[in-house]
Amino acid sequence: MEQTLQEKLKILADAAKYDVSCSSSGNNRQNTNGGLGNALSCGVCHSFTDDGRCVSLLKILMTNHCIYDCAYCINRRSNDRPRATFTVQEVVDLTINFYRRNYIEGLFLSSGVIKNPDFTMERLMLVTQNLRLKERFNGYIHLKAIPGASPELIRQAGLYADRLSVNIEIPTEPELKRLAPEKSFGTVLQPMNQIKEGIQLYKEERRKFRKTPAFTPAGQSTQLIVGATPDSDRQILQLASGFYHEQQLKRIYYSGYLPVNEYDKRLPALQSPPLVRENRLYQSDWLMRFYHFRADEILTPEQPFLDLDIDPKLAYALRNLHLFPVDINRADYEMILRVPGIGVQSAKMIVDARRFRKLNSYHLKKIGVVLKRAQYFITCNELPVYRGNWDPGQLKNHLIAECHTKRKKPGDTQLSLFPLIPALSAPAKQLHFKS
């Protein structure tokens, strides 16, 4: 039976949604003479799905047939699911037509592995080639590098794509062997290393010859599944830190494990995806990328898991109370960045603004510092030091309690019983008023 394009699109979007990567940033590709599209280095999100995630790229699989049988993957060989395969032309048409209507920023193309890695990679490469050369498309293209594909194919893909990624999925080698016996760290790291070297090589070349084409100008990214294996957050962050520094990855995505294959006994039975843990990992990731934290500052060997009650920056401050309070009017930028309740933007504004006058807590509030948190960790002109009589545990509980009262909606309290029976309470008031 022939599937319609719409059916295929539904099946292959469903199959692709567990890949969380979405960004379209990192490259300023210009529109070449009269072609279609360009890329903005800031990236643009064009829509937001009901789960709150952004839709920036048309994220689809070329096919959800797969020769592998990885326990954590919804598209594994042994799953009985509707399967579909796009032709190269179908993907090209969809991309161009969505793009012309400003629905998307570009294409994110991944694929299940059919026949062998080379065959699969070649089809992905063909799509990008057609888009770039035939359609003169200059929008953003994010391509999956299929582990095991030949280096030459990956090199060609890198010349057309803005970003390449290889998903490592499972953070430690023994666990990967257990859940995906057909894969190994080696096969994943091999294309990753190749891409990294490619980027460096082409950069060098570009210095000498201006016309050298760019190789994956927006860099590469990867994804880790969180909660499918017993690996600790510390292991995950150490791995991430290694990727950022040694492999020079642009982004690492953490995907809270969704129990997609519940029958597989190798996987934990979860009620709901570990969303809080995922969020804490992203916060730690941000600390490493924008707040100049090192992985071993966020988690110590004695504490291998992130605290789910408080964010990692606050946890760091509580562990290192001896570094605080920080004097807002004197401390350097790096130290101000470490204060809970002060973000990158506020920290920059503080450093700029204090050249003109001494800042006090009123200024800080206006600038956007969350004083409710920050007040325990800073001194400024007139603000008293709150630290003296707090011990870390006490302060932690205090801050948690405070943020709970803030989050509580009017409906959360026991008193909410009364608004439930407005018919009784409201007219009584009116009567009273009239009399």
Add this chain to the structure above:
Amino acid sequence: MAFLLYDGTFEGFLTVVFECYAQKLAPVDLCKETAFQKNLFIKKLSIHTDEQKAGRVWRSLQAKLHRQNKNLPLLVFLSESTGIEMKLYRFIRRVFDSGRSIETDFGDQDVLELKKIERQVLRETMRILQFVRFQQSRDGLFFAPVEPEFDVLPFTINHFRERFADQLWLIYDIKRDYGIFYDLKETREVVLSEKTFSQTDGKVSANLLEETEETYQTLWKAYFDHINIPERENEKLQLQHMPRRYWKFLPEKSPIK
């Protein structure tokens, strides 16, 4: 000491700044002629817009401001928030009078507020880039309705001209009744006398649409529904990034007939 009135345009505002320097005025407040409320005890003075004077103020501002802030005066003026003229006036005076750059003096209330308003206006500009949705009509024109909170359509022209260089497009501001049209060579401002699209949600009448248009809208909606992970539903986050007021223009969020 007077109320200064101007015609409501940015040029008019810059002329006011010029006259304040030239005539050594110390305004109590600046406001549009249309917004002025009669007050018995206040002296008022109407300033007539003069392109040349406005140009002089603009050029010297450009020379003084940091490159990041070149557009700041215009952007915050477009916000039309109450009392913006006086804040901007005080800011411009400080920029001219101070020996060094005061643009990062966030301890100063005016500077901080202008920065915040600028951020709001820029966000609205960004949202045009995000949420514009073209509908292709039979004559090959890609049409998109918008209804931005501030009048920021002109700031998006460069982006769309660069991106959609090989297609005819028209982006129309329904609220302010003007649009930008691109004819494959250059862009120009147009006002449509006869409207072939809905005044509320900007949908082009079905008989004028390209045959495949509806197919692609349906495909897009199908894609949008299937890329969602129901187990992770988070409406708050969705609304934070994509407030409801944009939904009526989005094919993925509006029901298809």
